[in-house]
Amino acid sequence: xxxxxxVEDETxxxxxxxxxxxxxxxxxxxxxxxxxxxxxxxSGAFDLAILDVGLPDIGGFALCRQLRAMREAPVxxxxxxxxxxxxxxxxxxxxxxxxxxxxxxxELVARVRVVLRRGGQGASTLAAVAPVSAQVFxxxxxxxxxxxxxxxxxxxxxxxxxxxxxLQRPGAVLSRAQLMDRVWADALDSSDxxxxxxxxxxxxxxxEVDPAHDPIRTHRGLGYSLVS
Numbered sequence: 001x002x003x004x005x006x007v008e009d010e011t012x013x014x015x016x017x018x019x020x021x022x023x024x025x026x027x028x029x030x031x032x033x034x035x036x037x038x039x040x041x042x043s044g045a046f047d048l049a050i051l052d053v054g055l056p057d058i059g060g061f062a063l064c065r066q067l068r069a070m071r072e073a074p075v076x077x078x079x080x081x082x083x084x085x086x087x088x089x090x091x092x093x094x095x096x097x098x099x100x101x102x103x104x105x106x107e108l109v110a111r112v113r114v115v116l117r118r119g120g121q122g123a124s125t126l127a128a129v130a131p132v133s134a135q136v137f138x139x140x141x142x143x144x145x146x147x148x149x150x151x152x153x154x155x156x157x158x159x160x161x162x163x164x165x166x167l168q169r170p171g172a173v174l175s176r177a178q179l180m181d182r183v184w185a186d187a188l189d190s191s192d193x194x195x196x197x198x199x200x201x202x203x204x205x206x207x208e209v210d211p212a213h214d215p216i217r218t219h220r221g222l223g224y225s226l227v228s
Contacts, residue, residue, distance in 0.1 A: 002116055003027040005046040007037040007063065008078060009056055013101070017050070020105035026112070034058035034066075041067050048096075048116060050108070053079035064095065074115045076108075098182060118172070136215065139167050151209045155202070158183055162198050166216065166226040175223035199224055 004021055008014040009032045021028040029044060031037050034057050041049070049067060053060035064075050074096040096115045099108055138147040146153050146163055155163065161183035165174060176195045184194060203216055215227045 001025060001027045002047040003029070003045065004112065005037065005040055005044070005049045006030045007032075007034070007049065007055065007060070008052045009033065009054075010052070013078075016105045017108060020109045021112070024109050024113075026109070032056075034063045037063060038066060038070075041070055046073060048074045048076065048112060050076045050078060050112070053077055076111060076115060078103075078108075137167055139164065148206055148209050153205055153209075155205065158194075158198050159202050159205070162195070163202050166224065170226045173219050173223050173225045178223065195224075 002025075004026050006014060006017055006021070006028055008017065008030065011032075014030050014032075018028045018030050029040055029046070031040055032055075034055050037049075037051075040046075049064075051060040051063055051067075055063065058066075060077055060079070064077075067073075067075070076097040076099060077095050078099050078101060080101045097111050099111065136149055138150075140146070141164070144160060146155065146160065146167070153163075162179060165179055165182050179195045199216060199218075203214060206213075206215065217225050217227055219225060
């Protein structure tokens, strides 16, 4: 049985999530604060953590860093904030997925299964591939800008979001739905074709810097990945 640490201060949300996890055969330990989460993380062998971003004693992003400093495991963020910068920040610090409230508990459990199946693509994976990616990309998450082979890319808001999401998980295939959820969550009239269009324009800007290489790989019927 896979064991999940659920850190959520809203009892009603936590109860529905815990029920859904138990119904699908997962073990679930629920705590309401960052302090309780740190204690539980130290004493228990959890396979994945679900962290609310807006905890009463510490931000979820800071808590993620603290938990990862103790032991690596996949992390999924829960948040009521529907802001692109927050989603990108969450991905940048090594989150494996990001779910915006309100959400379906069954969908969250499905995302848990996907993250566990691929073994987590967060901070530990990034640590392994960062030296390779650093040779061609330099991502300044604070300044929201990306350099490719030393050249600052002139990216639109959504082009930056797409490339930043791919840079977060070099080698991992992100589906169009995943990219839509991370980059276009606030654009309800967007479609999967929007992802394809922005991948095309990002590729064009990368080719202006290095015409001989295309670091973005298309996986037909699946999505896109960044060659690591």
